[in-house]
Amino acid sequence: MILELRDICKDYIQGKMTVPVLKNVCFEMEEGEYVAIMGPSGSGKTTLMNIIGCLDQATSGTFLLDGEDIGGLNDNQMSEIRLRKIGFVFQSFQLLPRQSALENVMLPLSYAGVPKKERRERAVMALERVGLGDRIDFKPTQLSGGQKQRVAIARAMVNHPKILLADEPTGALDSKSGEQVMDLFHSLNEEGVSILMITHDADIASCAQRQVIIRDGILRQGGR
Amino acid sequence: MLENIRLSFQGIWSHKMRSFLTMLGIIIGIASIISIVSTIKGTNEQIKENLIGAGNNSIQIELYQGDSAYWMDQGAPQGVSAPNQEVLEEVLKIPEVKSASFYNKRDYADSIYYKNTSMDGGKLLGIDRNYLSAAGYDICAGRGFADSDYTQIKKVAILDDKAASTLFQHENPLGKTIELKGEPFTVVGVAKASEEFEPVINSWNDYYTYYGEQMAGFVLVPTASWPILYGFDEAQNMVLQANSTEEMSDAGRKAAEVLNTNLVSDQEQFGYKAQDALEKAKNLQKLSASTNNQLLWIASISLLVGGIGVMNIMLVSVTERTSEIGLKKAIGARKRTILGQFLTEAAVLTSLGGVIGVAAGNVLAKVISRISGTPAAISIPAIVGSVAFSMLIGIIFGLLPSIKAANLNPIDALRHE
Ligand SMILES: Nc1ncnc2c1ncn2[C@@H]1O[C@H](COP(=O)(O)OP(=O)(O)OP(=O)(O)O)[C@@H](O)[C@H]1O
Ligand SMILES: [Mg+2]
Numbered sequence A: 001m002i003l004e005l006r007d008i009c010k011d012y013i014q015g016k017m018t019v020p021v022l023k024n025v026c027f028e029m030e031e032g033e034y035v036a037i038m039g040p041s042g043s044g045k046t047t048l049m050n051i052i053g054c055l056d057q058a059t060s061g062t063f064l065l066d067g068e069d070i071g072g073l074n075d076n077q078m079s080e081i082r083l084r085k086i087g088f089v090f091q092s093f094q095l096l097p098r099q100s101a102l103e104n105v106m107l108p109l110s111y112a113g114v115p116k117k118e119r120r121e122r123a124v125m126a127l128e129r130v131g132l133g134d135r136i137d138f139k140p141t142q143l144s145g146g147q148k149q150r151v152a153i154a155r156a157m158v159n160h161p162k163i164l165l166a167d168e169p170t171g172a173l174d175s176k177s178g179e180q181v182m183d184l185f186h187s188l189n190e191e192g193v194s195i196l197m198i199t200h201d202a203d204i205a206s207c208a209q210r211q212v213i214i215r216d217g218i219l220r221q222g223g224r
Numbered sequence B: 001m002l003e004n005i006r007l008s009f010q011g012i013w014s015h016k017m018r019s020f021l022t023m024l025g026i027i028i029g030i031a032s033i034i035s036i037v038s039t040i041k042g043t044n045e046q047i048k049e050n051l052i053g054a055g056n057n058s059i060q061i062e063l064y065q066g067d068s069a070y071w072m073d074q075g076a077p078q079g080v081s082a083p084n085q086e087v088l089e090e091v092l093k094i095p096e097v098k099s100a101s102f103y104n105k106r107d108y109a110d111s112i113y114y115k116n117t118s119m120d121g122g123k124l125l126g127i128d129r130n131y132l133s134a135a136g137y138d139i140c141a142g143r144g145f146a147d148s149d150y151t152q153i154k155k156v157a158i159l160d161d162k163a164a165s166t167l168f169q170h171e172n173p174l175g176k177t178i179e180l181k182g183e184p185f186t187v188v189g190v191a192k193a194s195e196e197f198e199p200v201i202n203s204w205n206d207y208y209t210y211y212g213e214q215m216a217g218f219v220l221v222p223t224a225s226w227p228i229l230y231g232f233d234e235a236q237n238m239v240l241q242a243n244s245t246e247e248m249s250d251a252g253r254k255a256a257e258v259l260n261t262n263l264v265s266d267q268e269q270f271g272y273k274a275q276d277a278l279e280k281a282k283n284l285q286k287l288s289a290s291t292n293n294q295l296l297w298i299a300s301i302s303l304l305v306g307g308i309g310v311m312n313i314m315l316v317s318v319t320e321r322t323s324e325i326g327l328k329k330a331i332g333a334r335k336r337t338i339l340g341q342f343l344t345e346a347a348v349l350t351s352l353g354g355v356i357g358v359a360a361g362n363v364l365a366k367v368i369s370r371i372s373g374t375p376a377a378i379s380i381p382a383i384v385g386s387v388a389f390s391m392l393i394g395i396i397f398g399l400l401p402s403i404k405a406a407n408l409n410p411i412d413a414l415r416h417e
Helices: A045-052 A075-085 A101-111 A116-129 A145-157 A175-190 B002-014 B016-053 B085-092 B131-135 B147-151 B161-168 B205-215 B223-229 B245-261 B277-320 B322-330 B335-372 B380-406 B410-415
Strands: A003-014 A017-029 A034-038 A060-065 A086-089 A163-167 A194-199 A210-215 A218-220 B058-065 B097-109 B112-114 B122-127 B137-142 B156-160 B177-180 B183-193 B218-222 B237-242 B270-274
Touching: A003 A045, A017 A045, A034 A045, A034 A175, A045 A060, A045 A163, A045 A194, A075 A086, A075 B335, A086 A145, A101 A116, A101 A145, A116 A145, A145 A163, A145 A175, A163 A175, A175 A194, B002 B016, B002 B335, B016 B277, B016 B335, B016 B380, B058 B245, B085 B097, B085 B245, B097 B131, B097 B223, B097 B245, B112 B161, B122 B131, B122 B223, B131 B137, B131 B237, B137 B156, B147 B223, B156 B161, B156 B177, B161 B183, B161 B218, B177 B218, B183 B223, B218 B223, B237 B245, B245 B270, B277 B322, B277 B335, B277 B380, B322 B335, B322 B410, B335 B380
Parallel strands: A017 A218, A034 A194, A034 A210, A086 A163, A163 A194, B122 B218, B156 B183
Antiparallel strands: A003 A017, A003 A060, A210 A218, B058 B237, B058 B270, B097 B122, B097 B237, B112 B177, B137 B183, B156 B218, B177 B183
């Protein structure tokens, strides 16, 4: 089991009020699965994703990632898990604007302490894998939206994470670029990568093997 | 680390204008410190060179009566023993002493004539064979005194170059006869200080008094011939040369001790004292340094202001780069990685400011030196210290912004657009 969430609650404190955003979320995901989370705006999708991505801690409940209990880990331990086990893809790409595609992809490798020469080799391979072998020295401003997102995917995959987390990866893309990204996800999944994806778009969600829906912080498991 | 430094330079380069303005406080502070230190150092070297006489290392040991040097012009003191050969041998045994010589002296010998030209206020010295080397003089024309000049009590004289030009103008003095207290003496040689140095500083009276002594020319005769002019067995002063500049004080002190233990005097207040040029130089240096130290404090304040400027810009930079920091943390950067990145950036920025400041400071020191005539000397420790210190300022004032960056919550940071 790659993900195991039991009775996860997340509250935000707004002044004197406590606003519950996630209410007793239970969710499981097998290794190698490809799951889409759908739900209206403000329903708590990103909040859930942040908890799964070890960017945030749940207010209550248990969360096991790859069998390891995340509750109670400190800041550095969470960083370590994000580095080794999780790959992030964001709606707004989040590439460093002044660095080339290659440098962007090399970044997580340097945090992981990979030797310099190997970093370059692995980053080039990751960029070739997403079809950008001829764009390694381009700056983000010189790339199209779809290409930027593929650089971001290369960056997410370069440390061979256990799971790829994507928050509306096609949200800022036209339908053709979006399709390319979906094709890439599909083939990565075929290679055995677990993928959890948030989307608004039912067509995009249908690319996944399984869909779950979240509404007002309550998660409903879709058919399996 | 190297990677961080490279990225820092990249960041500085991509905001050239801002980086320069940020560094300006550091640049100005370091430049003023460097120029002040160079001026202090230049002045000090000049003082030392002028007072000690570059490389000459000679020390005067004079007979004192009470607190002031005995003025031989009033006649040699009665009842004070004249030094003898054994005392000289004993002085020469002092390890710091290279050579030593006794001499008779009159400071204002007024009856020195060549034909009708007189030399007023010239010095007249009776010297032994070691004097010229111990006092740091070379014969530049003619010859020095020969053994026969002493044994046969010849009436011969050596002039220094100033006396030669005063008495003879453009005539060749060699072989000419001058009159000393009515006695004819033949000029056999002209001597010249082996190291010439020109006074540059002109603010301290003390300094000029000392220097003034050397301005008038002098006439040298063999000690053996001295009694022709003055009395027999006069008390004498001593000049000696130390092995090195550092040993000057010791050599002078020890030699004076030897002279004093051998001094026989029926009056209590006579004694020998070494003119400690090194000590004198140090005192003058202290004087010039203390005025400049106040300037250094003012310059340090500008460094402090520069440091606060760096902190301010770094805080702005952290806010501006919130999403970059958030992303880096999200993909696995640890706190200390982010901390290291920002600290390096601050340190590189201020070090660069330090380097530019050092360059500007050296140029400034040269300009000041040109305008005011005070010398400037580049001080390597000051340069290394300045760059190290500006790096330290970067680390100190970069700490707060860097901690702020390292502690950013990645979610908030990513949400930041
Ligand atoms: N830091 C926070 N403090 C207070 N409330 C928050 C905070 N972050 C999120 N929320 C609230 O939690 C709720 C869920 O937000 P979340 O970002 O998870 O929605 P979402 O499902 O991702 O929406 P969208 O599809 O628009 O991205 C919202 O009502 C939001 O206002
Ligand atoms: Mg969202």
